[in-house]
Amino acid sequence: MSDTRRLTVAELPDRVVVTLDRPERRNAIDQRMVDELHEVCDALERAPRILILTGSGGVFASGADIAQLRERTAADAASGINDSAFTRIAELPMPVIAALDGYALGGGAELAYAADLRIGTPRVRIGNPETGLGIIAAAGALWRLPALVGLPLATELVLTGRLLTGEEALAAGLVSSLHDPDELLAAAHALADRIAANDPLATRHTKRVLREPADRHPAAEREAQAELFDSPEKHRRMTEFLERRRRT
Template structure:
């Protein structure tokens, strides 16, 4: 997989797929072309599951939606959930999604970041949802994902008062799990995580993601159902046998 789809560059990195938001002159503002490219990428990763690493070119992740396009949208566009459906599809990809965040990750850019399973950042990160200042709300995931990620009190301040977190504040809140000095270093760290995922059993990883995403009411039934399938898998037998053989040789 190696393609350029306008605002989104997609590269096969072996252990994972790297997607680069590539509108640096617009601070990677999310436009319809990018949404279309995300759907195309998700279709490929649904057919052939791979870990996805996503980051932005030019020192920012994504400064928000393209305001020129957003200004022209009307009620029917809102109900169509243009960004919502794309970001939900990213969140529901079978394998992990890892976001490397640098510079601005605001509005729709923040909501794309919230859709990732794992986020790493830099001290220069500025992440939040200032949508109400533009006369709209954060309707593409922030209103429900952010509460789960950082808790209701901080989510309320971000959503209702337009608070923008620094990289250090995002780390303290658990919104990102690591900070790295530069965007390049954050990307390298994200790709190192993807390489670590690639050493694990993909079926077990996919099952774990399904269980992790399940609502509380689904537990423990979904855990046991997924485990029952894995307990019968040849890969489980192979990996456990190799583990026991290595242990016996020590």
């Protein structure tokens, strides 16, 4: 195996941009890439920041590395190699933005589904063709995708392997906007700018409470709001708001 790293990581004060950077394999997700994603999660769990995920070479990720996948055993499946990394990404304290171009297939699609926000380009092709390879989409598609696009469409996609175009993904709500490829990363940063302008603690609580199970509401909201109501940042931001309103 090559010693070349699979991810390019650019760190900014309020965000981290991670580029899947294995263009010779269309950014196929192998064990090394999974290990490096865990390293990213280690850092963002210790020092929470927004995460932007994108791919190099006009591709997000063409799926799992089939050569490695072919050799995996039942024990590997039970260990949830990709799923453990994608779940960890989904559970990061701050929002995750996936900027999708070209292929986002199989495990690449499931990595995108783990993000909080997805944007794309018109040339996106996203979906889960796993059953054609004799396996199931076991890294989140069978439960995250129905939550994102509804059970009927998700059922069709995972049973037929049909890929959505960028326009179809936009119509289904799987991506929230489409951009020219040259403008995709700038659009992801614009989303991150809007998030970063808000109170980080309120953002973290909002993401966490959004993901609470139904039986935790409204208790989860009340608990989070109680902490925020006593925070100095809430008082500062509301005071500034009232002062601006008085000046207008």
